[in-house]
Amino acid sequence: MSPHRPCRNGLGLAAALALALAATAPRPAAAQDGRDEGLTVVGKGTARAKPTLAEIDLDVSAAAELTGDAIVKFRDARKRVQDAFAALKLPDVAVEERGLAVDQKGAAFNPYMMDMGMQSKSKAEVQLSRKLVVKATKIEGMEEEAVLQLVGRLLDVAQDAGAHVGPQNNPYMYYRYGNMPSSGLVRFVVEDYDKIKEEAYARAAADARAKAERLARLSGVDLGPVEAVREVSGPGGPNVIYYNGYPEQADGEDPRDRLTTPKFQEVPIRVELSIRFAIKPRAGARP
Structure with missing residues (x-):
């Protein structure tokens, strides 16, 4: 009999015991009901303003x-x-x-x-x-x-x-x-730069919720509360596009953040938000 066989048997028993424990261990609640990531959508919003x-x-x-x-x-x-x-x-x-x-x-x-x-x-x-x-x-x-x-x-x-x-x-x-x-x-x-930004954010959030509600309805689940929000692009973000306009930083003499453009035309401000919603089984649905 080989002197190393008892060691191999010991390792086999340990592996079997680990597999058994893993099989009987309770799964996380999020994994049991299929809500690991919830429902994530990207909402887009655009607000336009004419120079004043x-x-x-x-x-x-x-x-x-x-x-x-x-x-x-x-x-x-x-x-x-x-x-x-x-x-x-x-x-x-x-x-x-x-x-x-x-x-x-x-x-x-x-x-x-x-x-x-x-x-x-x-x-x-x-x-x-x-x-x-x-x-x-x-x-x-x-x-x-x-x-x-x-x-x-x-x-x-x-x-x-x-x-x-x-x-x-x-x-x-x-x-x-x-x-x-x-x-x-x-x-x-x-001049109403902050107001226009707020409008663009509100439209992006509303667009995200509309998309999430549609997907939840088609998937047979109910939409829960917002779990996370991430700005994909927006005023001041790395991917923002101002389309013939640009934000002007305060220079000490006129300490305001403003949107300026060399052209007299409407300037669109676009925002994208990634929003994750919780989902839950539809009320009255069979488990």
Whole structure:
């Protein structure tokens, strides 16, 4: 008789005992009634909004070798722009001011200078500049031609008053971070952004419930409560698509999250939600 046979018999008895215990062990409740994962569906919701506000960025600046002279010139330039828009007497058009910047005129970033040095004239000129934002409200009910005429009028007034129209291009940001400066002159804004997002989420949840109720009815079970919700895509998510619009982050001067677009048109916001519902045997059904 081989000396190792008793060991093999012992292993066989242990395996048999393990199989017997596994066969008689109670199964989890979820596995017994077939509800391991419940019923998972994906709901889609879309909400559309038309821009309610048009914005135009302006820059007013003045420079001189003496700071006092720069201040006088800057005040005159700023007043000229403010008076030009006040003369329009349009109740839905306003001009907002941003922070004042004091820097050196003619300073330019040179990407080929390893020390990031600045190029300037032998005698520096003090430059004062301020960003102005022209805002035209209540445009959502206007026809496209009327919006075009209004925007064109505002642009002409700004340029005739001596203001620089459009965003300020920063070559350093493009060189360092690859941010391409915007060339848009007008920015259209959806102001009720949070309300539109809420509407898109509500429609996605309703669509998911309708799909789950249909599947439950066809499967002969009753739909239970929501067990889990996962956002597949949505505003701020990795897969969100804004279709000619984009969320604008707060910049410190206007601390709001807004939806902006370079085009005057409806902007759809789309949301997808993956929702898992519990299911249970239909009432009155035979077990």
